[in-house]
Amino acid sequence: MSRPRSLPANTSQAPTFAELGVAVEIVEALEARGITHTFAIQELTLPIALNGTDLIGQARTGMGKTLGFGVPLIDRVFDDAAIKELDGTPRALTVVPTRELALQVAEDLTMAAENTPVVVAAIFGGRPYEEQIEALKAGVDVVVGTPGRLLDLAHRGDLRLDEVAIFVLDEADRMLDMGFLPDIEKLLRLLNREHQTMLFSATMPGPILTLARSFMDRPLHIRAEDPGAATTHSTTKQVVFRSHRMDKSAVVTRILQARGRGKTIIFVRTKRSAAHLVEDLARRGFSVGAVHGDLGQAAREKSLEAFREGVIEILVATDVSARGIDVDDVTHVINYQPPDDPQTYIHRIGRTGRAGNTGTAVTLVGYDEMLKWQAINEENDLGKPDLPEWFSTSPELYEALDIPRNARDTVGPPRAVFASEPRRERR
Structure with a gap:
């Protein structure tokens, strides 16, 4: 489990997750990690997302996007009358571009769901199919994964998407702008029931917004900073x-x-x-x-x-x-x-x-x-x-x-590169 995110210095002025109506089980899980008050993107999107409305959430990197969609996702899967009771088949699907991000997002969602019966699993390539298939057979309520492996398991019949009620694209600009669109469209076609769609990213150029809205239902576009604000952190x-x-x-x-x-x-x-x-x-x-x-x-x-x-x-x-x-x-x-x-x-x-x-x-x-x-x-x-x-x-x-004048070409004896095993292609 990764360490909890630190919060901005002025978060005491922001509403708490409890004040925004998040389930007490999730609030307590967040509080156990020192997370009580919301980031701007969370404050703006939580009330909308908890109602099941489609939305596009935009905030700069490092300002809380994962919990911006993760908290309402876990909350709705756990306790929303519009979503079927949990039975071990996925109720929510979050799609991300890389294996590393799949692991990170799954860890954050697992942390938020710690006091609930919601089970989260990361599904991505580079790992044996067998361990992921076994996890799905045992029962998974929220799937976080990369497009290729998700499609593979869905086509094999090991991943059921017919009961997915919440669909999230994280890093949406990259997902839609760097060749993932065909796979995303295939995944969307496997979602047979009405579902909420949320897109979250740091940047969202106009053409990507137009494309995204083509498979969303009257989404609200939420930005956590002024549209004229600088694109980089002032810090x-x-x-x-x-x-x-x-x-x-x-x-x-x-x-x-x-x-x-x-x-x-x-x-x-x-x-x-x-x-x-x-x-x-x-x-x-x-x-x-x-x-x-x-x-x-x-x-x-x-x-x-x-x-x-x-x-x-x-x-x-x-x-x-x-x-x-x-x-x-x-x-x-x-x-x-x-x-x-x-x-x-x-x-x-x-x-x-x-x-x-x-x-x-x-x-x-x-x-x-x-x-x-x-x-x-x-x-x-x-x-x-x-x-x-x-x-x-x-x-x-x-x-x-601020480099010392005595900085040198070397700082010590040669070392081995940390964890430098070569890649082994999986057939």
Whole structure:
């Protein structure tokens, strides 16, 4: 079980889950984890979701979207007269883009349902079919899963979706914008009864909204911030500069020695880049793990858990794999390479400066990556069109990120990469 989310400093002014009518069993489960008052997205969506209304919930990363849909989902499955009594067949289905996020969401929902008879299960690829089929046979009320494995089990007859009364898409913009739409449409066709649909995401471009509404019933679009608000957290300091490709590893090594640096996520674009960088950092003496597609599922889960628990403080990740990283106390995010699209930049740096904490996001832009940065800057209105050119020896780098002048190329003897077993393809 992951540790509970911390709450923003001003949450005492927000209503409690109890005041919004959440079942006492769920309220007590949340209180046991120190969660009493709602985040903005939860305050706005809970009354609507508890009534069974279709909705689109939008809030920046780290501001409580999971419980925004998870609490009303568990509440309705547990105690809504419009939903059939529990009999071990799923009453709710939550679809997410990655295995890591499936595990994280399932953990959060299980926590909320702890004092109820509601059973939650995560269904995703990379694990044996048998263990998931056995779980379904034993009885599951809420399924959280990735599209491919959900469809496989549904087509085999092991996953029944005919009694699903609540359907949720988490990270909806990515689900609908990155090739998942055909699978989502197939899943929707398997939902035979009338159901509530909820979409939650940090960003929701106009074309995606139009598409989403095509399979929703008069949904309400709820935003947890002013439409004109900045796309990034004001609590996140953004440092962006041009960096030579051959100097980037040395630059990252200096940044990792900054004063006050704690948990740090380093984003790269490709699995190959992730593998190269994590090995380089381990050689330089850092305790570091990775999550990317060339690692087996067990190794990825081991690295994520070690990162959450503070066993390792540095995690190198590709964008897709990082969808399951839901940790509030990340102090630094480093974009080793800028992402391919502007919205991914928002998702990346939203991993720090979360839930009332402050953070630092550093982006290294190669000379051949300036066009990507210009698109990111313009779409997100960041006001950083002209970037300084810094090297690992530049005084400006040390000053901007509070790096000690005695920072070195290595911090200790070489280490092994944490949980670095190769992936084994499952036939």
